[in-house]
Amino acid sequence: MASSDSVRFSAVLLAGGQGSRLGGRDKGLMVWRGEPVAAHLACVAKQLTSEVLISCNRNRAVYQQWADRLVADDAPGFPGPLAGILAGLRACSGTHMLVLPCDMPQLDAELLERLLELARCQPDRPCLARAGEQWHPLLAVIPRELLPDLQSAWDEGQRSPMRWLLGQPHAVLQLSAGDPRLHNANTLADWSMSS
Numbered sequence: 001m002a003s004s005d006s007v008r009f010s011a012v013l014l015a016g017g018q019g020s021r022l023g024g025r026d027k028g029l030m031v032w033r034g035e036p037v038a039a040h041l042a043c044v045a046k047q048l049t050s051e052v053l054i055s056c057n058r059n060r061a062v063y064q065q066w067a068d069r070l071v072a073d074d075a076p077g078f079p080g081p082l083a084g085i086l087a088g089l090r091a092c093s094g095t096h097m098l099v100l101p102c103d104m105p106q107l108d109a110e111l112l113e114r115l116l117e118l119a120r121c122q123p124d125r126p127c128l129a130r131a132g133e134q135w136h137p138l139l140a141v142i143p144r145e146l147l148p149d150l151q152s153a154w155d156e157g158q159r160s161p162m163r164w165l166l167g168q169p170h171a172v173l174q175l176s177a178g179d180p181r182l183h184n185a186n187t188l189a190d191w192s193m194s195s
Contacts (some may be wrong), residue, residue, distance in 0.1 A: 007120050011045035011098040013038060014081050014138060016057040016073055026059055030103040030185070035074030037185075041100055042066035044109050047118060049098055053091055055084030068140045081138055082161045086154055088175025089147045096123070100139035115141055115173050122171040137162035141183070 014026030015038050028038035038054060043066075045052045054067040061072055068070040071087040073079055081101070090099055096119055100107065111129075118127045119141035128148065138161060142150075146168065153164050173184065 007096055007123050008094040009049040009096050009098055009119075009141070010051045010053060010088075010092035010094030011049040011100060012039055012044065012055055012071070012084065012086045013051040013100045013102055014055050015102040016055045016081075016084045026056075028054070028056065028102040029059060029062065029188060030080055032185075035104045036062075037102055038063060038064050041107065044107065044112065045098065045100060047109055048112055048132065050094055051092065053085055053088050059176060069138055074117065078094060080159050081148075082154065082159055082164065085142065085161060086147075089142065089144055089150060092144060097142050099138060099140045099142060101184075102185055103184050104136075104139065104182060105143060105185055106183055107139070108181055111175070111179075111181050115139070118171050118173050119143075124172050126165050126168045127171045127173060128165055128173060129173045129182065131175045131179045131182050134160055134177070134182075135166075136182055137165050140165060144177075 029036045031039055042052050051068040053069050053071050054063045055071050056063045057072055060070055067089060071091045073087060075083060085099055086107040098116065115129060117125055124143060127141040129136045150164060158164050
């Protein structure tokens with residue numbers, strides 16, 4: 001059982017997707033306010049955690065400049081974000097891992113610090129963000145000690161981060177419905193708004 005004073009945070013930025021809604025573009029390299037979104041989010045994460053991992057399945061030489069380490073999915077064919085979370089938990093050195101999706105470019109340090117503080121207060125359970133009634137399972141803090149449970153769930157065919165996380169005793173960072181920092185930029189129109 002972790003205590004709040006022994007908590008050490010790593011971060012993993014999930015940038016391993018196929019970008020199917022963006023015509024196959026690498027979402028982590030989409031430009032947000034003049035720089036790749038992965039560079040922006042990695043910079044925010046470095047202010048709050050001891051290491052930043054980036055989960056990517058292509059363009060590794062580009063991502064390397066923003067990460068302490070890169071991780072990749074074990075399975076071929078873009079198996080989904082739970083694979084990136086699993087790879088991150090295997091590789092991270094912290095007691096807890098902050099999970100960040102690369103399609104929330106408006107995330108800021110204040111919101112993430114609130115999520116990390118919740119994890120310090122409840123170190124034995126995943127901490128998830130919810131805006132109104134909408135869950136955001138790819139914005140979470142996961143104790144590394146849950147790695148064996150996640151590995152077992154993966155081996156049994158679980159592929160949904162939300163199902164796995166909500167199946168654990170968990171804590172919730174409740175945010176207002178429509179909080180713009182949680183806006184998912186999934187279309188080219190979303191990204192063009194930043195230019």
